[in-house]
Amino acid sequence: MLVAVDHVQLAAPVGSEDLLRAFYVDVLGMTEIPKPPALAARGGCWFRAGPVELHLGIEKDFRPARKAHPGLRVTDIAVCAARLDARGAPVRWDAGVPGRHRFHSCDPVGNRLEFLV
Template structure:
């Protein structure tokens, strides 16, 4: 059943969890290695820890969780342009990647952030 009173626009952000005190490690990975811009958190949320990054029009929120367990199945999927360059960059920085060819029209691979959360990267095959 369709509800015509509202409309889906898209995703604003995906939140990944990280252990307490890991903000600098998140910055090294998402900002320094992947090249995402850090977005300042609102003042009222800074006391919770964590750090936010921009990825295209969307955001990645790294939230601090005291009883942290990495997400091994649930994951964000990043759309990338020139995915081969990203794969090479990650390999050169000793980030293991797992290429996946199960979807014929996509070039895609999986990696993990420094906390063990699963990340997917994809590009439309040409």
């Protein structure tokens, strides 16, 4: 039945698109992809890196996801952590899952993100 996750949707506050672009493109190295015209009028941004798509949608009464999060696999976790840390994003290492090397961080609007190998 299910074969893959097509995308993950996260919420963001009104007017945060430039912050999101700076983080997802400049820090994480994703590419912004155009939203369909009917959806573009709602604001927000969509990003892709390889098969990974993150959609950031605007919510008027935004509250960041502090527990729910996407788990993003990276090629070099130490380089990823250093890059986030150098740009002021929090890096919290977590050894709670045996056999997984991972940490959590937040995007500039406070959404929780997990990075792992």
